[in-house]
Amino acid sequence: MRGVVLVLLVSCALLGGCWDRTEVNDLAIITAAAVDKAGKDEIDLSIQVFIPKEVGGGGLGVPTGSSTRELTTVLSGKGINIADAMSKVQAKLSRKVFWGHCKIYLFGEEIAREGIADHIDFLVRHPEPRNRAYLYISKGKAVETLGIESVLERSTAEALREYASLHIGMPVTLIDFRNMLKSEAQAVAIPYIQEGNKLKDKEQIQKNTPLLGTAIFKKDKLAGVLTSKATRGLLWLRNEITRASISVDLPEGQGLVSVVPIRATTKLIPRIANGKWSILVKIDTEGDIVENATKLNMMEPSSIALVQKSVNDEIKSRIRLALFHLQKEFDADAGNFAAAFHRKYPQEWEQAKPMWDALYPQIDVNIQVQAAVRRPGLISRPAGSTDEHGKAEK
């Protein structure tokens, strides 16, 4: 009996509650955050906060005011770093800011040029932000992207997250960012998106694509931007291509053929001979034809061979384009050739490590593409062909 009384008395002390108790309705949930340069040694942190709808507001099918209500709002604060700016933003909110659901981190172009590693530190060190969040670099000011409405998704944050999971550009999470930064090459690639105010109204959204290409970083500083087309080349190099249609012009058939790769693997085979460093990019891919605007019958082995050859050349030219920018313009090894050399030639790499920046542009790159067209799609002859069967179509 005495024991029971004691236990009851002791548990009274716990009635005050738990220190870390948080209720959902006390939280302001961040869905995306944008960091821009504000002035000298100052940053501008903007967060997109989810606005919870009232439960039961409006009936089924009854249009009420709440249906057109905004789902998110954007708040900004200035500070010397994220933590400092965060406290300024917090002062504007009646609820405690919560990072746990923030899926997108945007950085403005200007701040990217100065380096973003210091800001990333907050995101990795603080226990709330998740490492699964994706990074984007925005043309102009990053905050503008947060303000725009998305056509299909709840918010721009959700739209950008979907982009990442579609693998149209390169999905780069915080972990990927740090892996690239800590890799041998110390070059980082992050998707680069259109300025927000170019995507404001419906017309602009129809006209402009949000994804512009890839921002290439040397260490944590922005070195340059690859166009969409060059980005494809980079994705091939990094063995990250999953969705791409390749359209090739066939002079023999007077028209275009499009092929969608189903499977693609890239191998980097480094070679050091007589002190000359070179690398062989070996690509093995197979795909299906999805569009045929030529006069060729795709059931003919000869026309498949023609397509394969043109696809090979097309992939090669895309990679050459990416490499031209990376090697000659930015001197940033975003394809991570350094790691390939490190793996195969550890000793030579050890010596070359300090002068990799000087060595990288000199590296000879050979590209070998083995493209196989497996299926012509669901029809054999071009859809517009009026020739009769059995006639030679060449």
Next chain:
Amino acid sequence: MLEQGKISSAQMGKMIFLAVIASAVTAVPSYSGKYAQNDLWLSPAWASLTGFLTVYAAIALNKLYPQKSVVEYSTDIIGTIPGKLFGLLILFFYIHMTGLIARGYAEFIIGNFLPQTPISIVIITMIAVCAYAVKAGVESIGRTAQLFFFFFMFPLILMPFLLRDMKPDFLFPMLEHGLLPSLKGALIPQGYFSEAFLMSFFLPFVTDRGKGMRSGMLTILGIALMLTCINLFILLVFGTQAADYLYPVMVAFRYISIADFFENLDSVVMTVWILGMFVKISIFYYATVLGTSQWLGLADYRPIVLPIGILIAALSFWSIPNLNQASRFDVISFPFYGPLMQTICPLLLLGLALLRKKGKQQSQAQMTMAPEQAHTHTEKQEG
């Protein structure tokens, strides 16, 4: 005997498994990664050598003194006063370690999940629960270990969820700088392996002691395998940045995202990990309590459970001021402190005990012959 309970050798194995791995699993990939870089997956294999040696010492000593723990047989081996002094050292070591483990546990909880909660609450609640287990005796600790062992395996099932994010390239170049980095990386985990010596407190209560050696060795093998698995998994996901995270395993499980639906699995992993930590702290706590009552020659160990619990809580505050001191201790002192008390000293004891036994056998052999001689000798003297 102080303890009436009995455990099986399989239960003992599971207890030791959890006692070693519960805290090792959070920090080892980070510590090993610091020195071994991308060879960190090799380190647990080297480290397990200490574990095998420790288990051998504990079991061999138990064979010589089947009903006694280390605190008791040390007086038999090296004499009353040195033996008692050694016992005191061992007890101090264990009470200190229990405090440090409780603190490490609390630091993890506070740092990751409950930043606002006072650390004393986290430590005291844990020690209170453990005190209850210790009071209930070795049997209940054995059974909890048996049950929680299976829960503890659960995170291994979650690992394949990260397959998409694993990059086999991080493994290469293997052994770039030879074996040395991986050996350096083994220095810290081998400290954890030496904790297997705790079995010397439990062996007297094991019913099927013939299987003790087998289950002890299997336990060490299991720990080595699990740590290798975890290190490999961390390496493939994080590459060389593994060493930067204080709790890489936690970060990795937090990184899991399946179909945007299975996310934030860290809370599941944390729950399982707390179960493991509960067993670990209970075992250390129990060893301290049992050893102390044996050292003092008490009739029952239950009255000192609470006082020692209070001491453990106090030590968890006194020992270290902050997390980076704790991690400094783990890196600089513990790899030597742990094995010194738990592997080297027992091996020395074993050596001395074997010498003693040999000496005794010789003197016994002499004794059987001696009486006649002695007799004649005395006669001569009288004469």
